Amino acid sequence: xxxxxxxxxxxxxxxxxxxxxxxxxxxxxxxxTGPEAGSLSAAEQRRMxxxxxxxxxxPTELGRVRTAVICAPxxxxxxxxxxxxxxxxxxxxxxxxxxxxxxxxxxSPAPPGTxxxxxxxxxxxGSGLRAGRDFHLAYSPSRVDPGNRDFTPANTPKVIGGLTxxxxxxxxxxxxxxxxxxxxxxxxxxxxxxxxLEANFRxxxxxxxxxxxxxxxxxxxxxxxxxxxAETKPFGFQAFRPGPGVGGHSAPQDLTAHAGRxxxxxxxxxxxxxxxxxxxxxxxxxxxxxxxxxARGARVLLLGVTYKADLADEQGSPAHEVAVRxxxxxxxxxxxxPHVPSWNVLDRPVPRADSLxxxxxxxDLTILLQQHRTYDLQGLSVKAQLLLDTRGATPTGxxxxx
Numbered sequence: 001x002x003x004x005x006x007x008x009x010x011x012x013x014x015x016x017x018x019x020x021x022x023x024x025x026x027x028x029x030x031x032x033t034g035p036e037a038g039s040l041s042a043a044e045q046r047r048m049x050x051x052x053x054x055x056x057x058x059p060t061e062l063g064r065v066r067t068a069v070i071c072a073p074x075x076x077x078x079x080x081x082x083x084x085x086x087x088x089x090x091x092x093x094x095x096x097x098x099x100x101x102x103x104x105x106x107x108s109p110a111p112p113g114t115x116x117x118x119x120x121x122x123x124x125x126g127s128g129l130r131a132g133r134d135f136h137l138a139y140s141p142s143r144v145d146p147g148n149r150d151f152t153p154a155n156t157p158k159v160i161g162g163l164t165x166x167x168x169x170x171x172x173x174x175x176x177x178x179x180x181x182x183x184x185x186x187x188x189x190x191x192x193x194x195x196x197l198e199a200n201f202r203x204x205x206x207x208x209x210x211x212x213x214x215x216x217x218x219x220x221x222x223x224x225x226x227x228x229x230a231e232t233k234p235f236g237f238q239a240f241r242p243g244p245g246v247g248g249h250s251a252p253q254d255l256t257a258h259a260g261r262x263x264x265x266x267x268x269x270x271x272x273x274x275x276x277x278x279x280x281x282x283x284x285x286x287x288x289x290x291x292x293x294x295a296r297g298a299r300v301l302l303l304g305v306t307y308k309a310d311l312a313d314e315q316g317s318p319a320h321e322v323a324v325r326x327x328x329x330x331x332x333x334x335x336x337x338p339h340v341p342s343w344n345v346l347d348r349p350v351p352r353a354d355s356l357x358x359x360x361x362x363x364d365l366t367i368l369l370q371q372h373r374t375y376d377l378q379g380l381s382v383k384a385q386l387l388l389d390t391r392g393a394t395p396t397g398x399x400x401x402x
Contacts, residue, residue: 003029005174006065008090010055012249012315013107013142014071015040020153020178022053030055031062031093033072033086041312063097067174069105070094070119071142073249082109084118091119095126103136103170105160109195115139115188116163131163138162138171139188141195147311157181161191200266205240207269210276213242213402217283224392224401242402244369244390245276245318247307277321280390280402284365285329287388287400293364296330301353301363303380304370305337312339319369320345334359338374360384368393 005028007018014030019040021028032055040048062068072090077083087108094104104123106115115138120131131137140160145151158175160182162168172182185191209227216223223242231239285295305319306312314320323333323345335343336353343350353359357379360366366384371377371393381387381398389399 003027003061003065004067005029006031006062006068007071008062008068008094009033009071009073009086009108011071011073012146012313013073013144014069015045016144016146016153017069017071017107017142018053019044019048022048022051023154024178026177028053029061029065031059032057033090059093059097062094063099065102067103067105068094068098069107071107074108074110082111084110084114087114088118088122091122092126095123098123098127098129098135100129100134101136103138103167103174104131105137105171105174106139107142109142109199110139110192112189112192112196114192115161120163132167136162136164136167136170137188138167139191140171140175141191141198143198146313147308153178155180157183159183159185159191159194161185161188163188200263200269203246203269203273204265205238206243206246207272209240210242210272214279217402222401224396227392241392242390243276243318244280244322244402246273247316247318248313249315277318278325280318280322280367280369280388281325281329283400283402284326284367284388287386288365291386294330295326298331298364299362300326300331300333301359301366302333302335303337303356303360303366303368303375304372305335305340305343306370306372309371310339310373314340314343317370322367322369323350334363337370338372356380357383360387368399 005021005026007014007028008031010030010032018028018030030053070087070090072086074082074084074087087110106119120137124131129135138160140158143156156179158179160168160171160175162171168184172184175182185194213223216226227239227241230237284300288295288298302319302323305317306314307317326333327346334351334353336356336359342352360380360383363385365386365388368387368389368391371391377394381394387399390402392401
């Protein structure tokens with residue numbers, strides 16, 4: 001069966017989109033833009049293949065679909081801005097095969113102006129077609145939340161901004177097959193800025209609560225009880241919780257590299273959140289010292305090294321920096337994570353604990369970095385000699401909390 005949809009880029013944005021499309025009965029092909037790590041399990045990917053999804057390395061097939069969605073990753077570049085290199089490469093590949101009446105949508109995180117700027121120019125130059133006349137062009141921010149069982153592509157509203165009203169409606173017709181609600185933005189720049197606002201909203205609020213964590217520790221205040229009480233307010237407050245740092249694929253963004261503008265709050269949030277692994281190690285060293293032990297030579301067990309609970313994705317996980325800083329202090333570091341069979345730090349393997357309870361009982365300090373569902377935190381708090389909980393997941397009084 002010929003494909004109706006091509007998903008270009010099979011990483012954290014593309015694979016969930018392809019999964020939703022296949023589940024909706026849309027014949028879909030996937031085209032890789034490079035070595036990409038997604039968050040879908042092997043079982044989920046096998047299920048997609050059984051439903052007809054297939055990947056291809058033949059760019060000619062991109063010219064045989066009605067809709068092409070570019071989901072290439074945009075990692076942070078050397079200048080601090082988003083690196084659009086893979087998006088541009090995907091656009092060139094698609095442009096050489098682009099047919100009239102195709103709907104092209106960008107879902108990758110991108111600075112405002114990308115869709116009607118460099119993307120449009122690459123597609124028109126490579127195809128000889130004109131956007132808005134010969135083919136439809138739009139932007140739709142990815143709203144993937146890996147592991148979230150409550151909000152899936154089917155019940156998460158999709159924002160769309162097209163180059164022209166017809167472009168918007170064409171993209172809306174496509175996404176209407178996947179989701180219950182489509183939200184039309186005024187244009188691509190507005191839709192791109194939705195992504196900018198949503199990403200920075202998360203990072204700024206996490207930074208605020210991370211700063212509150214350090215303040216409350218210094219003042220002897222139970223931040224977790226503060227949050228518990230504050231979230232009972234039915235208006236004007238949304239609960240965020242501190243942690244050892246911020247991981248994942250959605251980086252805070254300013255516009256310095258692309259528009260000469262700085263979002264000062266986003267810049268500050270990045271600084272605050274970037275300091276959290278160092279703060280965790282400071283707390284760890286202080287705890288060891290309070291119990292008559294030095295960080296040098298201490299046996300430290302790290303629990304949960306992925307960026308999010310119950311996922312195998314390590315992208316941007318603060319666990320890596322925590323391990324590095326502990327090693328620099330001379331600690332002997334091991335880890336346990338049911339989703340990560342092997343883990344390398346500083347180009348060498350970190351010993352993996354087979355038995356969680358035995359390893360926690362043997363370690364001078366256990367640090368909970370990620371609260372995977374399989375962890376029995378009540379039992380862990382009993383077995384561990386010394387436990388630092390960076391997620392507030394253990395019972396009150398059972399561990400030292402961030």
